[in-house]
Amino acid sequence: MIRRLRTIPPFQYVLVTAFTLLAAFMSLPIVFILNHAFKPQNELFLFPPRFFVQHPTARNFESLFLHAANATVPFTRYLFNSLVVAGLTLASVIVVSTMAAYVLAKYNFHFKQLILATITLSLMFAPETVSIPRYLIISGLHLNDTYFGHILPALASPVAVFMLVGFISQIPGELVEAARIDGASHFGIFVRMVLPLSVPAIATISIFTFQGVWGDVETSTLFMQDETMRTLAFYVNSLLSGLQNSVSGQNMAAAAGLLMFVPNLIIFLLFQRKVLETMIHSGIK
Amino acid sequence: MKSSADDAKRQARLFQLKRYGTGLAFMLPWIVGFCLFVAIPIGWSIFMSFNQVKVVPGGFKYDWQGFRNFRDAFLKDNVFPIELITYFQEMLLMVPIIVIFALLIALMLNQRFPGRFLYRALFFLPVIFATGQVLSELFVQGAGDIPFLDQYNLEPLVTQYVGGEFAKTVMGVLGRVVLILWYSGVQILIFIAGFQTISPTIYEAVRIDGASPWDSFWKITLPACVPFISLNVLYTIIDLFTFPLNPVLKHIKDNMFKVETGYGYSSALAWIYFGFVFVLIALVLWLFDRSMKTRRVRS
Secondary structure, eight states, X not given: OHHHHHHSOHHHXXXXXXXXXXXXXXXXXXXXXXXXXXXXXXXXXXXXXXXXXSSOOSHHHHHHHHHHHHSSSOHHHHHHHHHHHHHHHHHHHHHHHHHHHHXXXXXXXXXXXXXXXXXXXXXXXXXXXXXXXXXXXXXXXXOTTSXXXXXXXXXXXXXXXXXXXXXXXXXXXXXXXXXXXXXXOHHHHIIIIIHHHTHHHHHHHHHHHHHHHHHOOHHHHHHOOSGGGOOHHHHHHHHHHXXXXXXXXXXXXXXXXXXXXXXXXXXXXXXXXXXXXXXXXXXXX | OHHHHHHHHHHHHHHHHHHHHHHHHHHHHHHHHHIIIIIHHHHHHHHHHTEEEEEETTEEEEEEOTTHHHHHHHHTOSSHHHHHHHHHHHHHHHHXXXXXXXXXXXXXXXXXXXXXXXXXXXXXXXXXXXSHHHHHHHHHTTTTXXXXXXXXXXXXXXXXXXXXXXXXXXXXXXXXXXXXXXXXXXXXXXXXXXXXXXXXXXXXXXXXXXXXXXXXXXXXXXXXXXXXXXXXXXXXXXXXXXXXXXXXXXXXXXHHTOTTTHXXXXXXXXXXXXXXXXXXXXXXXXXXHHHXXXXXXXX
16 A cells, blocks of 8 residues: 555645645535535524534424425425426437437438537527427417426427537447448447447436426426426425525525435436446447 | 449439438437427527517417617617626636636546546536526525635726726626636536547657657647537537526516516517627637648648
């Protein structure tokens, strides 16, 4: 062990120290959110504010769940909706975007250039500005108050396709050709070769998509009139905006903040290994 | 003889058509979704931007206005042009800072040192906050500011060095240093992935030829990274442009639900904004394209 340490050049000591400092700085907000959620009421309003919790308590979560249990729609319903919507959206975005990106990267067909140009263009368009036409289309298709209303608008994600096209075009064309000569069907090539080879890119877009869907309140606000179809993000959001100036609800807000953050963290930790590992070990250049 | 050539040609055409067909079949679900929820709404909003949109019972009423909404945005609105210009100045400063910072961090993270997986994960973590609720709550708590700006009273100093017009912008950027750190996660990841595409044998070769690490950075790493730099610049511009706390977007959203301006006017604002960003992105693309071409000619 000591010999190993001795072989590390001094430059690396500097590097690691600098990184530790920067990383500590970057992780401050995480520490803050974690601590904030467990602070008892009197500590939340301490001035100057304390970073670390002195007497941790789970009261905040208790009052959050109790508050929700008293309402007409139980807390678990929001949670269930969120899980269903996030899961289905994630799966369908992955399938649809990889399919599209695969042919955009490896095939020639009509309007290909046009489609690529539209993808780049629509990346720049902020989604807020098209919310009203979207509402008209959703209600025209009678998708209000269904899970489709949550999922379909997120389905055709230009960002995902944009990133995947870049990645899949790096897969050597010879590999695809070879598979075709060996008698693989188009679908077989897609499932057996393109999907496994693009796992890192898929992991990356999964992280993005999940974050987008999990935190999205637009579909719940605009397309869902039935309270039982709305998601957790909407519930937390309405809770927070209802409590903007009140003192008594701040503890619930702190707990809800942690609740919104934790699934993101879990998804990230799940996929991040894949992202970094495959990026380094992938056989293709 | 002739017929067999014809046959072959027809077969080739058939093959081509089949290939095209497969391509289109794979694209189909995406195209349908895209048209329904992106393309048509965008087209609709162009149409609306030329109209005064009124909500009447049972739907919308459109009054054709021509370019009046666009004219009003610059001549009558006393908030929009100022916010637009300030935000663009800020963006022009932020983008290079973010990209260069990400490049430096990625370079260092690419070195071999104990526990670098952990550090890579840590630098990507802030991206998780970048969405929605958590970020805005952190801002409300004041976690985005750095206190030394006020403590040491930097503003007069900045004004003295860069001039009055830009002082506000520079201060804005300084106040968002924390944000810059948080926002460079994706860029760092893209750069690290980019470095993997350079084969280690090249570095070995130049080391044998006697190049220092400094030389090999400027002569090999940087040129090989040009496509990734351009990707990152684009990504950063788009990221900042659709940033949820962005003042211009907030103004657009406020106008959307005002009775006297309404959806038509806010669509027009959005399209002006879009136009500006489009010009910026086209410029960036053109610059990078040119630099890539000159490199190709030289090599």
